[in-house]
Amino acid sequence: MKIKIKDILSVLETLAPPNYQESYDNSGLIVGEYDTEITGILISLDCTESIIDEAIKQGCNLVVAHHPIVFKGLKRFNNSNYVEKTVIKAIKNDIAIYAIHTNLDNATNGVNFHIAEKLGLENVKILAPKKQILKKLVTFCPKDATEQILDTLAKAGAGQIGNYANCSFVSEGIGRFMPLEGTNPFIGEKNKLEEVKENKIEVIFPSFLENKVMRALREAHPYEEVSYDIFLLENYNQQVGAGAIGTLKNPIEEKDFLKYLKEKMQLNVIKHTSLLNKEIKTVAVCGGAGIFLLGAAMAQKADIFITADVKYHEFFDTENRIILADIGHYESEIFTKDLISKVLSEKFSNIALKISEVNTNPVQYFQ
Ligand SMILES: [Zn+2]
Numbered sequence: 398m399k400i401k402i403k404d405i406l407s408v409l410e411t412l413a414p415p416n417y418q419e420s421y422d423n424s425g426l427i428v429g430e431y432d433t434e435i436t437g438i439l440i441s442l443d444c445t446e447s448i449i450d451e452a453i454k455q456g457c458n459l460v461v462a463h464h465p466i467v468f469k470g471l472k473r474f475n476n477s478n479y480v481e482k483t484v485i486k487a488i489k490n491d492i493a494i495y496a497i498h499t500n501l502d503n504a505t506n507g508v509n510f511h512i513a514e515k516l517g518l519e520n521v522k523i524l525a526p527k528k529q530i531l532k533k534l535v536t537f538c539p540k541d542a543t544e545q546i547l548d549t550l551a552k553a554g555a556g557q558i559g560n561y562a563n564c565s566f567v568s569e570g571i572g573r574f575m576p577l578e579g580t581n582p583f584i585g586e587k588n589k590l591e592e593v594k595e596n597k598i599e600v601i602f603p604s605f606l607e608n609k610v611m612r613a614l615r616e617a618h619p620y621e622e623v624s625y626d627i628f629l630l631e632n633y634n635q636q637v638g639a640g641a642i643g644t645l646k647n648p649i650e651e652k653d654f655l656k657y658l659k660e661k662m663q664l665n666v667i668k669h670t671s672l673l674n675k676e677i678k679t680v681a682v683c684g685g686a687g688i689f690l691l692g693a694a695m696a697q698k699a700d701i702f703i704t705a706d707v708k709y710h711e712f713f714d715t716e717n718r719i720i721l722a723d724i725g726h727y728e729s730e731i732f733t734k735d736l737i738s739k740v741l742s743e744k745f746s747n748i749a750l751k752i753s754e755v756n757t758n759p760v761q762y763f764q
Contacts, residue, residue, distance in 0.1 A: 400748055402459055402493055403431040405438065408744045409461070409497055409737070413507055414605040416530065417500040417637055423465040424500050428484060429493020435459055437749035438741065440734045442727065443757040444494050445479060449486045455751050458492050461741075463508070463733045465496035497737065502639060503527060508684040509641035511736040512703075512729065515661050516680060518643030524681050525693045526638040528631055532604045535597065536625040537572050538618055539584065543596045546617045553613035555602040559635060566599040572624075583619045601630065603637075640683035640690045640704075642697055648676035651701075651720065658703065658722065662732075665762050668707070668723040670715045677701050677720075684730040695719050705729045727758035 406426065418424045437457035441448045444462035452460050466483050476482050487494050501507040505523065513521040534555065538546055547565055550556060556564040572595035576582040585591030602610050607627070615623060649657060654677040655667055680701055681694035687704035688711050694702035695718055702719055705726040715721045734752050742750055 400435045400745060401431065402426070402429060402433050402435060402495075405435060405459065405461070405741065405745070406431070406495065408741060409495070410500075412740055413497055413500040413504040414603070415500055416605045417503040417527070419499040419503075421468070422499045423468050424496045424498045427465060427467050427494045427496055428487045429459070429495070433458065433491075433493060435748060437751065439751050439753055440737045440741075441753035441755070441757065442730055442734060444483060444496070445755075445757050446483050446486055447755050448753055448757065449483055449490065449492055451753055451755050452492050453490050455749075457749065457751060460487070460492060460494050461737055462494065462496055463498055463501065463730060463737075465498055466494060501733070501737075502684065503637050505636045508730060508733050508736070509639075509682055511732060512662075512682045512684055513641045513643045513680075515732060516643075516658070516682070517645065517661075518641075518680055518682075519646060521641050521643035523635060523638040524640030524642045524683065524690055524697065526633040526635045528633045529629060530604055530637055531601050531630040531632050531634050532607060533599060533601050533628045533630055534610060534614065534625060535599050535628070536614060536618070536623065537570075537595045537597050538620070540569075540594060540596050542617070542619050543567060543598065546598060546614065547600075549613045549617035550598075550600055550602075550610060553602075553609045554606045555600040555610050555613075557603075558601065564600070568597045570595055570597055581621055583621060601632075603634070604629070640681060640687055640693065642679065642681040642694065642699055644679050645677065648678040650676055654701065655722070658724070662724055662728055664724050664728050665764070666725075670712050670719075670721045671717060673700075673717060673720060675700065684733065685726050691715070691719075691721065703729070725758075725760065727760065 438459045439452040439457040441462045443464045444460050444466040474481055551563045558564045572593045575590045576585055576587050584593055651672045677700045679699045681699035683690050683704045686706035688707050703722045705723055707723040738752050
């Protein structure tokens with residue numbers, strides 16, 4: 398079977414739906430067409446000109462990168478900066494670029510869960526769950542259609558709350574309607590007010606599944622004109638959000654933990670605040686620039702918060718209540734390549750999947 402770009406994206410977007418991305422982000426297919434057949438996939442952290450060169454050399458016509466090469470609108474294509482150069486080279490060589498950025502950061506089993514796994518953390522959960530990504534469907538149906546509708550909605554992914562599936566609420570009431578000319582009512586007659594005992598069904602679903610859930614509702618509902626409401630919820634979704642927090646099986650002395658961190662994440666150097674003379678048990682992590690989560694890490698009593706891109710004055714904000722460790726942006730996210738590779742290789746056994754060997758870190762250390 399020929400594998401197209403859209404087949405690859407459908408697997409990646411099941412793990413990290415595009416609408417999990419932050420508003421400033423530009424995750425998605427940046428260059429290329431969905432129907433292009435795949436010759437090979439190159440997985441990288443950044444997408445620079447050298448990565449496009451590597452893709453050409455490796456015979457890969459799709460680059461899956463964590464960081465989007467394009468964030469803002471491009472108005473000219475003059476090869477005048479590295480962004481334009483990369484995009485032009487990709488287009489000239491028929492290489493597609495796909496970015497899976499903050500949607501992968503925000504996904505359970507995404508970037509931060511992968512870091513947590515590397516550090517051997519247990520009981521891992523999202524550090525700062527996200528809101529406004531859940532919706533509620535309310536619909537009304539004849540009583541004997543209830544089971545079928547609930548079942549179809551559940552199969553479409555509605556009614557999942559944490560580890561509970563098929564969650565719904567059903568209540569009874571009276572539905573009133575009058576079929577007009579041109580209708581073919583399931584119940585009742587034209588131009589006659591009808592009263593029917595109906596059930597009201599309420600289910601929640603992640604907003605990216607809206608089209609699928611609505612298709613399922615129309616398929617299962619017997620009425621010609623389905624009555625429904627969709628609400629955007631303010632609830633936090635515990636499965637989606639920034640950072641991760643978990644615990645070590647056995648507490649580790651601070652210096653030993655820093656050694657352990659250095660080894661597991663293959664670090665040259667760790668910038669950190671003063672040690673607090675207590676063991677490390679609870680660990681919060683956020684790959685990339687995650688200082689905005691310091692408050693959440695402290696509120697959840699993490700002993701250490703591991704992230705990157707911390708500014709001088711932000712180190713003061715810990716006020717000796719937590720150790721803050723800056724391990725470098727590139728270093729904190731480099732293993733995201735392995736995560737993407739693992740997800741794709743589990744689904745596509747016969748596709749050329751390469752992990753980039755180019756070091757794109759713009760930061761160098763003089764030792
Ligand atoms: Zn990053």
